[in-house]
Amino acid sequence: MTKKNEKPFDVKLFKRLFQYMKPYRHVFIGLTVLVIFLAILGASTPYITKDAIDNSVAVKNPRHFLTYVVLLLVVLALQTASQLTFIYYAAWLGQNMVMDIRVKLFKHILRFKMKYYDTSSVGVLITRSVTDMERIADIFSQGLFMIIRDLLTMLVVFGIMVYINFKLTLIVFIMLPVLMYATRLFQKYMKRAFEDVRNEVSNLNSFVQERITGMKILQLFTREDKEYAKFKAINERHKKAWLKTVWYNSIFFPIADLASSITIGLVAWYGGLNVVLDGTVTQGTLVSFIMFVPMLFNPLRQIADKFNTLQMGMVAANRVFKILDTDSQIDDSGTYITKSFKGNIKFKDVYFNYVENEDVLKGVSFEVKAGETVAIVGATGAGKSTIINLLNRFYEIKSGVISVDDIDIKEVTLNSLRTQIAVVLQDVFLFADTILNNITLGNPHITEDEVREAAKAIGVNDFIETLPNGYHYNVKERGVMLSSGQRQLISFLRAYVTNPSILVLDEATSSVDTYSEQLIQNATDKITKGRTSIVIAHRLATIKKADKIIVMDAGEIVEQGTHEELLKNKNGFYKNLYEVQFLKEEVA
Known part of the structure; x- marks a missing residue:
C-alpha cells in the first residue's frame, strides 16, 4: 500500500535538478524542438498511408501512388536522422549535468568533518557518487524527453483522429480511461518499489566494500561462513526488492497490451461495418485508425515504463541532494593566512x-x-x-x-x-x-x-x-x-x-x-x-x-x-x- 501523502512525482525536487541544466539550455531547447518534430513525423505516417489508400489503392489510380511512397520514405529518413540526433544529445545533456553534480558532490564530501565519516558508510557514499549519478543521467537520456515525446505524439495523434473521424475516435477512447487509471496506480507503487531497490543496493555495496577491505580479519578469525550467510540474506532482500518491481511490471504491461488489442478489435469491427454497409468510413481511414491505436496506447504504456526510469532517477537525486544539503563542515570563516608558524x-x-x-x-x-x-x-x-x-x-x-x-x-x-x-x-x-x-x-x-x-x-x-x-x-x-x-x-x-x-x-x-x-x-x-x-x-x-x-x-x-x-x-x-x-x- 502507498502512503497517504506520497507523491508519485516530486516537482520541487525536479525544479532543483533542473537548475543544473541552465549551462546547457541551448541543447535543451534544441531537444525540445526535436521532440515536437518527432511527434509530428510519427503521427504523419498513418495520415499519409490513409491518403495513399483512399486516393490511389481504393480507386485503383496508380498515378499518385509513387508520390505517396516517396513521401513516406522522406518521412522515414527524417525520423531516423531526428531520432539519432535526439538520442545522442539527450544522453549528452544527462551526462554533462551529472558530471557537474558529481563534481559538486565530491567537493562537498571532501570538506566534511571527520565526525561525518565516523558515522557514515563508505559503501553508501560510493553508491551516491557513482551508481545514483547514472540514474540521474537516465532522467534526461531515457526519461524526461521520452515522456515529453510520447505525450506530444499522443496529443498530435488525438488531434488527427478527431479530424478524420470523430465516432471512431470515441470508440478508441472507451478503453483509454482504464489504461490511464492503471498507469497512475502503477506509478505510485513503482516509486516505493524503487526506493526499496536503492536502499538494498546501498546496503549491498556497503557490506561488500567493508568485507573486501577487512578480508584479512575475516580469514584470520575464520568468519567466511558467517559472512557468507549474512551476504546471502542481504542479497535475498536485494532480489526481493527487484522482484517487486518485476511483479508490478508483469501486471501492468499485459493490461496495457490487452487494452490496446481490445480497442483495435472494436475499431476494426465498427469501422469495418461502416466500410461495408454505408461507406461512412473509408478503407484508408480504417487502416489509419488501426495504425493510430498503437501510437496512442503504446506511448501511454511507454510513459509508464519511462516513468520508472524517471522515478529511479528522482529517488537517486533525492539521496544525492540529501548529502549536498548536509551541513557537516568545519567552519572556515577564519581570515588569517600564514606561510609559517613559530610553533608556540x-x-x-x-x-x-x-x-x-x-x-x-x-x-x-x-x-x-x-x-x-x-x-x-x-x-x-x-x-x-x-x-x-x-x-x-x-x-x-x-x-x-x-x-x-x-x-x-x-x-x-x-x-x-x-x-x-x-x-x-x-x-x-x-x-x-x-x-x-x-x-x-x-x-x-x-x-x-x-x-x-x-x-x-x-x-x-x-x-x-x-x-x-x-x-x-x-x-x-x-x-x-x-x-x-x-x-x-x-x-x-x-x-x-x-x-x-x-x-x-x-x-x-x-x-x-x-x-x-x-x-x-x-x-x-x-x-x-x-x-x-x-x-x-x-x-x-x-x-x-x-x-x-x-x-x-x-x-x-x-x-x-x-x-x-x-x-x-x-x-x-x-x-x-x-x-x-x-x-x-x-x-x-
Whole structure:
C-alpha cells in the first residue's frame, strides 16, 4: 500500500535538478524542438498511408501512388536522422549535468568533518557518487524527453483522429480511461518499489566494500561462513526488492497490451461495418485508425515504463541532494593566512566530546614552546589522539581555546593551518599509486629531486631505491606491496618534504622489524630537530628525548614534566606507567 501523502512525482525536487541544466539550455531547447518534430513525423505516417489508400489503392489510380511512397520514405529518413540526433544529445545533456553534480558532490564530501565519516558508510557514499549519478543521467537520456515525446505524439495523434473521424475516435477512447487509471496506480507503487531497490543496493555495496577491505580479519578469525550467510540474506532482500518491481511490471504491461488489442478489435469491427454497409468510413481511414491505436496506447504504456526510469532517477537525486544539503563542515570563516608558524602551541581549558554529554577531554590545558618536542603518554582512551585531531581542526571543540603563536586556530584559514602542520599517523594510508605520488600527493611545488634529497636526509632513500622502479614503484591499494615499517617510512618522508612548522607524530614501531624500527627512530630524530613536535609516544627512547612529557588519564592531564622530574613522584601516574610499560624496554 502507498502512503497517504506520497507523491508519485516530486516537482520541487525536479525544479532543483533542473537548475543544473541552465549551462546547457541551448541543447535543451534544441531537444525540445526535436521532440515536437518527432511527434509530428510519427503521427504523419498513418495520415499519409490513409491518403495513399483512399486516393490511389481504393480507386485503383496508380498515378499518385509513387508520390505517396516517396513521401513516406522522406518521412522515414527524417525520423531516423531526428531520432539519432535526439538520442545522442539527450544522453549528452544527462551526462554533462551529472558530471557537474558529481563534481559538486565530491567537493562537498571532501570538506566534511571527520565526525561525518565516523558515522557514515563508505559503501553508501560510493553508491551516491557513482551508481545514483547514472540514474540521474537516465532522467534526461531515457526519461524526461521520452515522456515529453510520447505525450506530444499522443496529443498530435488525438488531434488527427478527431479530424478524420470523430465516432471512431470515441470508440478508441472507451478503453483509454482504464489504461490511464492503471498507469497512475502503477506509478505510485513503482516509486516505493524503487526506493526499496536503492536502499538494498546501498546496503549491498556497503557490506561488500567493508568485507573486501577487512578480508584479512575475516580469514584470520575464520568468519567466511558467517559472512557468507549474512551476504546471502542481504542479497535475498536485494532480489526481493527487484522482484517487486518485476511483479508490478508483469501486471501492468499485459493490461496495457490487452487494452490496446481490445480497442483495435472494436475499431476494426465498427469501422469495418461502416466500410461495408454505408461507406461512412473509408478503407484508408480504417487502416489509419488501426495504425493510430498503437501510437496512442503504446506511448501511454511507454510513459509508464519511462516513468520508472524517471522515478529511479528522482529517488537517486533525492539521496544525492540529501548529502549536498548536509551541513557537516568545519567552519572556515577564519581570515588569517600564514606561510609559517613559530610553533608556540597552547591548549587552554579545552573540553571536547564525540558523543553529547560524554566528554573525552575535560579542561585540558598545556603549552608547547617553539622548537620543543613534547611527548604525550597515557593509557588507551586517555585522549592522546584526540589532541592531534583537535589541533588540525578535524573536530570542533566544545569550549576553550586552542592557539598557535597566540592566534586562535579558528581565526586561521583551514588550508593555511593544515599546510603548516604535518601529521604522521599510526595507521598509514597509501593510495594505489607510485611512491613518489604518495609522498608529494600531487603537489606541483615538490619536485622529484627534492623528494630524493629529503629521503637521503632522513635515511630512507636506500630502501626506496631497492624497489623495482624506485620512486615510481606502484604500491597498489592501501600500500599492500610494502611492509608496515616501509609504509611508516613513506609517511615520515611525506611529512618531511612539506617542511611544516609543526610536526605531530603518532609514533608506531610496535609491529615493525628491528631494522625498520631503527630507520623510523632515525627519521623521527631528523624531522623533529629544531621543529615544534607533539609525539604520542610508544617508545622509551622518544620519551627520554622529549623536552616535556604530558601524562593523560581519562581525558585529563594528570602530570607534566621531564622524564627525570616525573620519575621522582613515587606515586605518580608516569612512574607507574614507566614501571609497567617502559622499564622492561630499558632493561633490555
